[in-house]
Amino acid sequence: MEFGAKNRADRWARFENHARAVSFDRLPQEYKDAQWHFHPTEFIKHFRKCGWRSLRELVQTMPRKSSGGAGGDISWDDAWKRWELGNNKHGYMPPGMNIAINRMWSKYGFFTVRRQAHFLAQIYKETGALRGTSEDGDKRYLRTMYEVLTLDEAGEDYDQKRSWLEAMGFLKKRNRQNYVAQRPDEISKKAKALGNVETGDGSRFRGRGLIHLTGRIGYSAYEKYRSRNFTTDLNAQLLSTDSTSAADSAGYFWVSKMMDSSNTGALRNGLNIHRRADIGTDNANVAAVTTPVTGGKTGLSERQEFLEYVLFILGDSAEISDKLKIKIQNDK
Structure with missing residues (x-):
């Protein structure tokens, strides 16, 4: 026992000498007299200032079960794979x-x-809960959506895809005659606005990325910003096949998008979707953020559903609305 006590005393003496060697001298008396404590909530708030999310946190933001238009049933393993390994x-x-x-x-x-x-909330809807980074559609769809639509094709769409046209907001309560007469000109104006001037541009510059960058002008602007080729056929595909480009192009879109509106309610005029996201999280705010992303309100209810769930996971929300058919993601 005597040896043990002496050994402990020696170790303590060495520790004291080390502590003095690395300590500050001549500290203010107020500092010495103060009682220093970390308040638990302030301690947590400090570390939450780090915006980096672990893989586990990101997986938790993808609900186990949601409405069919949002994500449907997604197991923990599937959510983990989509975030880390892709799909x-x-x-x-x-x-x-x-x-x-x-x-x-x-x-x-x-x-x-x-x-x-x-x-x-936006990218989960845009990508089908991280299932894909490229706009779906065959050559006919991409041409008639982003290049040129004939009168006959407009009639075919009205007859065969009327429900889809209405759901996407393209029908605008028009009858067949008015839709067929007006829709081709709308596509022509869209193609011009997107800069799609060459045959095949609709497919070549289809929507790609976590938030779909679309059209020759959009790709060219991002190409100039990154000082990297994104307008040749193979390089354009990088926006959907390379995770860095798919994510970065979405961030670029988010902070560079010009919004033309009044500064009232949930709306904010000028650059940067951040300005609208910062205002709030109710349904009007989700709609205000969705408009610059989609050009309208496509999938608005699913985006609202995703937002409420993600806020519950990452924020301080105590519960999820009973109206949402949401099941929390977990590894059990």
Whole structure:
């Protein structure tokens, strides 16, 4: 016992000498007299300032069960794979998205829960809950959506896809005669606005990325910004096959999108979707964020559903609305 006590005393003496060697001298008396404590909630708040989300956190933001138009049934393993390993079933999602999106958030200022939640709500709907980063559609669809639509094709669409046209907001309560007469000109104006001037541009510059960058002008602007080729056929595909480009192009779109509106309610005029996301999280705010992403309100209810769930996971929400058919994601 005597040896043990002496040994402990020696170790303590060595520790004291070390502590004095690395300590500051002549500290203010107020500092010495103060009692220093970390308040638990303030301690947590400090660490939450780090915007980097772990893979586990990101997986939790994808609900186990949601409405069919949102994500449907997604197991923990499937959600984990989509974030880390990608997806090649019913679409394509490049691997490593968990790293790419964190780097993008750091680059473009997604520092708050509200900004991250709004962004995730949008990309979950845009990508089918991380199932794909490229707009679906055959050559006929992409040509008639982004290049040219003939009168006969407009008639075929009205007769065969009327429900879809109405759901997408293209029908605008028009009868067949008016739709066929007006829709081709609408597509022509859209193609001009997108800069699709060459045959095949509709397919070549289809929507790609976590938020779909679309059209020759959009691809060219991003190409100039990144100082990297994205307008040749193979390089254009990088926006959907490379996780860094798929995420970065979405961040670029988010902070560079020009919005033309009044500064009232949930709306904010000028650059940057962040400005609308910062205002709030109710349904009007989701609609205001959705408009610059989709050009309308396509899939608005699903985006609202995703937002409420992500805020519950990442934020301080105590519960989820009973109206939502949501099941929380977990590893059990």
